[in-house]
Amino acid sequence: MESNNQEGRILLAIEAINKDQKLSIRKAAKLYNILCTKIQRRMDGTTPCIESRANNHNLTKLEEEVLIQLVSNMQAKYGIVDSDFYNFDETGFMMGIICLGIVVTSAERNGRSKAIQPGN
Secondary structure, three states: HHHHHHHHHHHEEEEEEHHOOOHHHHHHHHHHHHHHHHHHHHOOOOOOOOOOOOOOOOOOHHHHHHHHHHHHHHHHHOOOOHHHHHHHHHHOOOOOOOOOEEEEOOOOOOOOHHHOOOOO
16 A cells, blocks of 8 residues: 555656656655655656566466466366365475375385375
């Protein structure tokens, strides 16, 4: 919410500077309670952080939208409810495994194997 408020003040300050040629960036910054560097950068053409997209995205915006549409279609087709989705990043998953327990052992180890529950 604060960023929207600040964005509005930046736009108002730029508009005031454009209307009144005697109004300096420094005075407008003080009047609208914004850093003068923010106004200067915006007037130089820098896009706000809210509107810019980070470079470290793996998918383009179009690919994200297509993926979201695909998941929505699969939900509708197979009757999957939202409560059936959970965070795979933390729990992980294994394809083709039906049982709840996993046995972890090494090839060099002798003795009993340890059974590990998912999530541990």
